[in-house]
Amino acid sequence: MAESSEFGADLSDFRSRVEELRSARSLPPEEQTAALDAALFELQHVAEVLWPRYEELAAEARRNGGRRDEPELRLLRGLFQRLPLPVALLDHTTVVRRLNVAATELFGMRMGYATGRALTGLLAHDGRPAFRSQVAAVARGEGDRSLEVRLLQEEGAKPRPGGALRVTLTALRPPGEPRPAVLAVFQDAEGTRRAAAAAGRAVRPAAAGAAGHPGGHGPRVSKAPRPDLAEVSRNAELMDLMDDMTSELLRAEPVGREAVLDGAARLLHGRFAEWVVADLAEGRSGDEYGGWPLRRIAVLGPDPQQAASLRAQDPADCPLVVDAVRNGVSALRVRPDDPDAFGHDASGASVLVRAQVTSLLCVPLCVPPSHGETAPALGALTLFRTGWRRAFEMAEAGVVDRMSRHLAMALRQAGLQAPPTD
Incomplete structure (x- = not known):
């Protein structure tokens, strides 16, 4: 079992290295020699290491008559089912692989019915994109996450108990599985907030006593934190x-x-990012804004030739832009792993590789919801940073998200004043 898991991890690492080598075709010819040597080395690694190990594992599986259900696995399955909290085992697309008893009671469905279906179908619509995005990030190995979601209240059905749910996501690799899974634990959000507040009230008196004279008597002396001048300047x-x-x-x-x-x-070009790409979602009239198709409006960058190539690119061929406009999902990537996340230029080279992007932001241009209804995105704004410049930070992403909402409202007003012509 351990050998199979180790082989799966090695194979996954090999596939990641191959993806990196694919992006090397966009490098200048004089810089491709090292990539060619690496490709030959990877081929030799497959022939001399990975393939013989695969044959050994296959032969062992035939001798043992397939994988046996070990007592430890049966024990873990029993513990999983008896956990008092609702727990779900998901794949990277939120499809349910297993629910425990508490989760079937929470969601009001049988285990056999839920397996193979996306868990997002049980959540309120406004929380689905964030939940889907966070599950995918955890499955990619980007760390544990926690967020609040609400269950979908079906019309005419009996109301489900509880309000908001706090779901905690963590990655794990089930034995013998080729890809990581995501373990989702659901708790009542209000209950967790009350528990955190109670813990804070219990800690503060103890800290107050320790901050004074010995024995907890006397005035409390506290030192104000010294301001971080660099952070103040960035703010x-x-x-x-x-x-x-x-x-x-x-x-x-x-x-x-x-x-x-x-x-x-x-306004953003140069001052905030080396590359700025703006895409507009076309609308038929001033009161029917947003939707498809997408049209590229502006491309600003340091390389005029590459800027012209990006201007001619169809935004529908950029996965990040499509995800932003269709699902309203923002993306912050530092040293992007996927070289194809922003598509390819006219020569077939990866845009992110050719521009040497070190970090990026892609945000949808969405008007704030009105009366609980979410309007379609009016477009997308993508920012690249390259070279020496520091990567985008969460504070900067928050500011860009605010600006995107203001920009969306300005676009809507402009569309009402001057409807686009077909």
Whole structure:
């Protein structure tokens, strides 16, 4: 069993290295020699290491008559079923592989019916994209996650108990499985908040006593934390950027949607990112904005030739842009693992590899929900940082998310004032 898991991990690492080698075709010819040597080495590794190990494992499986259900596995399955909290075992697409008894009671369905179906179908619509994105991130090995979701209340059905649920996600690799799975544990969100507050109240008196004189008597002396000047400077820069973007979007003269998007892209270019790509979701009239098809409005970057190639690219061929517009999902990638996440240029080379992207942000342009209804995305804004510049941080991603909502409202207003022509 351990040998099979080790072989699966080696094979997964080999596939990752092959994906990296595929992106080497976009390098200049004089820099491809090292990639060719690495490719020959990987072929030799398959022939001399991976294939013989596969034959040994296959022969052992035939001798043993297949995998046996070991007592330890039966014990783990029994413990899983008897856990008092609702627990679900999911794949990277949120498809249910196993539920315990508490989870079947929470979701109101039998184990056999739930297996093979996406768990997102049981959640409220507004929480599905975030849940799907977080499960995929955990399955990719990006660390544990926690978020709040709500169960879908079907019309005419008996209301399900509880309000918001706090779901904690962690990755694990079941024995003999080629890919990691995601373990999802559900708890009542309000209960976890009350428990955290109670723990905080219990800790504060003890800390107060320890901060004074010995024995907990006397005045408490506390030292104010010293400000981080670099962080203060970055926050000031972000606030200045927000202020300038607001001024840009509140211009008095009416302009079209293309001009609004182009002006925002020019404000961000150079100052905030080396590359700025703006895509607009076409609409038929001022009151029917958003939807498909997508049209590229602006591409600003340091390389004019590559900028022209990106301008000619169909946004529908960019997985990140499609995911942002269709599902309303933002993406923050530091040293992106997938070289094809933003598609390919006219020569077939990976855009991210050719531009030497070290971090990226891709956000949908969505108007804030009105009366609980979410409008379709009006487009997407993608930012690349390259070379020496530091990677995008969570604080910067939060500011860009705010600006994207303001930009979406400006696009909607521009569409109402000057409807696009077919």
